[in-house]
Amino acid sequence: MARMTLSRRQALATGAAASAMLAAPSLSRAQSRPVMMHGIMSGDVAHDGAMIWGHADRDARMLVEWATTESMADATRVPALNVGPTTGHTGKFLLNDLPSDQEIFYRVRMEDLSDPTAVSEPLIGRFRTAPTGLRDIRFVWSGDTAGQGWGIDRDRGGMRTYATMRQHEPDFMIHSGDTVYADGPLEEGVALEDGTMWRNVVTPAKRKVAETLDEFRGQHLYNYLDDNVRAFNAEVPILAQWDDHEVTNNWYPAEILEDDRYTEKNVRLLAARGARAFHEMMPTRQSLEEPARVYRKVAYGPLLDIFFLDMRSYRGDNSPNRQEDGAPFLGVPQLAWLKRELTASRATWKVIASDMPIGMMVRDGETDFENMANGDGPPLGREQDIAEILSVIRAADIANTVWLTADVHYTAAHHYSPDRAVFQDFEPFWEFVSGPLHSGTFGPSEYDNTFGPEVRFAKHPEEGRANLPPSEGLQFFGLVDIDAATREMTVRLMDSGDTELWSTRLAPRLS
DSSP states (O other), X not given: OOOOOOOHHHHTHHHHHHHXXXXXXXOOGGGOOOOOTTOEEEESOOSSOEEEEEEOXXXXXXXXXXXXXXXXXXXXXXXXXXXXXXXXXXXXXXEOSOOTXXXXXXXXXXXXXXXXXXXXXXXXXXXXXXXXXXXXXXXXXEOOBSOTTXXXXXXXXXXXXXXXXXXXXXXXXXXXXXXXXXXXXOOSEXXXXXXXXXXXXXXXXXXXXXXXXXXXXXXXXXXXXXHHHHHHHHXXXXXXXXXXXXXXXXXXXXXXXXXXXXXXXXXXXXXXXXXXXXXXXXXOOOOSSOXXXXXXXXXXSTTEEEEEOOSSTTOOOOBOOOOTTOOXXXXXXXXXXXXXXXXXXXXXXXXXXXXXXXXXXXXXXXXEESSSOOSSSSOOTTHHHHHHHHHHHHHTTOOXXXXXXXXXXXXXXXXXOXXXXXXXXXXXXXXXXXXXXXSOBXXXXXXXXXXXXXXXXXXXXXXXXXXXXXXXXXXEEEEEEEOTTTOOXXXXXXXXXXXXXXXXXXXXXXX
């Protein structure tokens, strides 16, 4: 498909602004203009609009313009938005009434509230609105950014997987969770097996676990200091969901932490702060009825609907997960929403963006489980929510569902079939796993036979090795193409060096 890209000058504008801010001598507020050192973003793109995000270094007015030409000659200015401490100096503006299937260029500036003559250098981004008719679609997905002690090492090229994904010029990215590691402080130096040092950029927020709202905000802002991330965010809309590390490892709402790193032990309070920071620092569209809500549908034309799940906010306590009458997991409203929206969808492909995999067992300690899988046998505990979804898909004859996920820090392709499963009331389907984007690499996981997963491909560290640094090259993303002519979906599992590790082409069932 034809794609437009920013000029080199425009693509590097964000990086130049941040580098200047970091390198320049200290200036008084009166001597300097506002700086957007964390770049700009778009997200939750639709056929008629998208969310625009920006961040200022002070109280400011966010000035946004958009145009259909790279020159911005036909620019339309939208009403200014004040940004200040109540939002962590971030601004989110929903651009509406845009033409469908159109390349949109947007320009963001920040005007100092105390001095209207002090205006930041403009940053320019772009996105393409979703189509209302048939056209080719390309997107990427992955998860897990800046975890396990691996932050931004500029001498090693920073977060390089983002640069690799950007080269594919995707229409959007699904960030499948663990967008930050709020529970993972960074050290300046980490000794590697080869005798070299990994040298992290470290900010005050990354020196301790996040507890205050500002500390949670700082987790996100840290990632945006990376040149590759800012360049990617300016050109590729982000569709984000969360998992556990946006708050703390393996959390559940009723948990009281037994972790000496935390002075605030109440996870429900920490989660409220983490959720607010997540939505402030990500270009998400929020529900007026439930502002912290993560689950939602993003419609991307007649070929694709994406259903984002939240497997974190509504769950019960982590446990052995063997309750015969089920266990709280997705929550009644989310489960009803998913069944209703899947049944109503008329898109060819229904992608279910899950923040955790279905058949891989993710443990929390020796006896408890973190996700739904809990060992061989019939659906028990949290598995019953998954069984209910799969049964509805079969009963309603919902065709062409594909599950995408991350979480486990390696890449894999899983085929599920009732022929191999203890629970058999479902149609065969695929689940594809990717990640990490820039974190430690682990694996492999254990599997259970409840839904009959078969591993068709997996790449992970050799046995006995864990938490491999990004410099080892085992960082992964998925690349998906949907062909408008055939409606076929091609899924590729890629690494940070842009090697295609495995692929498959899925032919849709057309009614």
